[in-house]
Structure formats: structure tokens, C-alpha cells
Amino acid sequence: xxxxxxxxxxxxxxxxxxxxxxxQVDSQVTMMFWYRQQPGQSLTLIATANQGSEATxxxxxVIDKFPISxxxxxFSTLTVSNMSPEDSSIYLCSVGYRGTDTQYFGPGTRLxxx
Amino acid sequence: AQSVAQPEDQVNVxxxxxxxxxxxxxxxxxxxxxxxxQYPNRGLxxxxxxxxxxxxxxGSYGFEAEFNKSQTSFHLKKPSALVSDSAxxxxxxxxPTSNTGKLIFGQGTTLQVKP
Numbered sequence: 001x002x003x004x005x006x007x008x009x010x011x012x013x014x015x016x017x018x019x020x021x022x023x024q025v026d027s028q029v030t031m032m033f034w035y036r037q038q039p040g041q042s043l044t045l046i047a048t049a050n051q052g053s054e055a056t057x058x059x060x061x062v063i064d065k066f067p068i069s070x071x072x073x074x075f076s077t078l079t080v081s082n083m084s085p086e087d088s089s090i091y092l093c094s095v096g097y098r099g100t101d102t103q104y105f106g107p108g109t110r111l112x113x114x
Numbered sequence: 115a116q117s118v119a120q121p122e123d124q125v126n127v128x129x130x131x132x133x134x135x136x137x138x139x140x141x142x143x144x145x146x147x148x149x150x151x152q153y154p155n156r157g158l159x160x161x162x163x164x165x166x167x168x169x170x171x172x173g174s175y176g177f178e179a180e181f182n183k184s185q186t187s188f189h190l191k192k193p194s195a196l197v198s199d200s201a202x203x204x205x206x207x208x209x210p211t212s213n214t215g216k217l218i219f220g221q222g223t224t225l226q227v228k229p
Contacts (some may be wrong), residue, residue, distance in 0.1 A: 004157075031215050042204065043158075044217045056214065092157055096215050101146050101165055101208065103217060105158040 002027055002095050004106035012112045013083055020079045021109045023093035028073035031096040033067070033103065038089045046091075049076040083113045118207050120220035127195045127227055135190040135223045137205030143155060143192045146208040147188040148217065149179055153201045161203075175199070196225045 003026040013019050021034065032049040047055040047068055060079035070076040080087050090110050094103040117140045127133045139145055146165050150158040162173025169181045179190045188205060205220040 006157075029211075033215070042221045043217075044219075045216050048214050048216070058216075094158075094217075100162055102148070102163055103214075103215065104160060105150070107157040 002029060002097075004093065004095060004104060006091075006093060006106040006109050008109060009107065010110040010112075012114060014114055015084055017083055018079055018081045019083065019111060020077050021091055021093075021111075023076045023078070023106055025074045025095050029095040030073075030098040031103075032061065032070060032076045033094045033096070034068060034076070034078045034085050035092045035094060035105075037090045037092060037108070043092065046078070049078075049093075083111075085113045087111065088113045116207060116209055116218045118191050118205050118218050118220035118221045120203075120205055122223050123221075124224045124226060127225070129197050129227050129229050133190075133192050133195045133225065133227070134200070135203050135225060137188045137190065137204075137220055138186050139188060139205070139207045140186065141207050141209050141218075143210050144211055147181060148206040148208070149173065149177070149188075149190050150200075150204045150206065151201045152204065152222075158204065161190070195225075197227050197229055200227045202224055 006022045007022045034046040035043045037043045040070045046061045047057040049068050049070040051070045062091050067079045092108045094105045096103045119138045148163045149161040164171050164181045172178045202222050204222050206217040
């Protein structure tokens, strides 16, 4: 399995500001995903980060609110823009390899918006 | 539409006893099924998966799960629970026709193992 790191591990932010979360993998991966886990809730896919092209967003998530970059096969960023307290969640990246169906998750970024 | 249900918010077992965490799914075609565990303040750890083959799959930490197509279930089991198994468990499903790799997660079940 991959070694996945996320930065920051946690942050407390003010309403109206933006936070960029980084996801770094120790090997090249085919697919990278960003999930949100709201307090006491399950995981919901935000988008698939595509290398060299625009991310594919799930229903209910838009690029203006959650811009994503993936400049290469080992790195991606998720920005949470113009934050409100409703954005307080754990944000997790996950990765998948071609030829395997398993996704491996990073440790998550715990975001609190005041 | 694809969905996953974990009917129990919490499961309580005594250490040494067998445990079962239930999961049922709804997906078109033959599903890909997964179990993940989340410890407090940690990310998700992969436990096991069913893609094809034997209905009983074995995974990490002594866990196993049984795929039952007729009941559309994929219950997680362990013969003898440990206190350290206490965590939040998620069942997830992926459609084999999906070209995005998207996982649909259940609501999660908190497992509490008491000494």
C-alpha cells in the first residue's frame, strides 16, 4: 500500500478565508480522490483529481468552492474557499493504482471554521 | 442508485466473543465491496475487499467478511474480539461499471469491545 501524507493535519480558520490542503504519495498513482467527512457522518466524495486536466466533481460540489490541482502523479491539493462553519469537516485524500480496486486513504485534515 | 446500509450505529461485544458488523448494499451488477476501519483522529485503514471468487474473504487483524449475493450483504466478522478492535467501521461499495473508482460509503458502525 502507499504511504500518504496530508498537510496540515488540522487547522482552525476564520469564516471567509481559504485553506489549501496538500496530499503527497510516496509512489506514482493512477487515481487520486478527495472525500469529506462531516462531524459524525460518513465519507462523501468531493471530486476525482485528474492529472493534467480539470477535476471531476460530484453532484453538490463545485470548482469555485473546492478547486483542485494535480500537477503530477504523486501530489494533489484541495482548496476550501470562502469557508463557513458548515465546512468544518475532516478532508481525506485517497489513491488508487491501475490494476487494483483498493483505495488507500491519507490520515485526513481536520478543519474547524469559526 | 448505488447505496450501502449499515443498520447498527453501534455494536457492543465483550472481549473474546465473536463480533459481527452488518452491511447490506444496493448496486447494479456484481459489486466490489470493501471494509475500512477508522481509529480516533486517524484516516481510514483498508481491512478487506470482495471482488470475485470465494464468498468468504480474509483481511487484516483477523477480520473476515462473507459476501452473500442473495441477501445483498457483506457482514464483517471476527471470531474473537479484542479491546483494541474498538473503532469506527465503514462498509463501502463500488460499481464495476464505474470508470471513476468512486466509493459509496455506509454510515459507519462504532464497535465497542469491553474487557
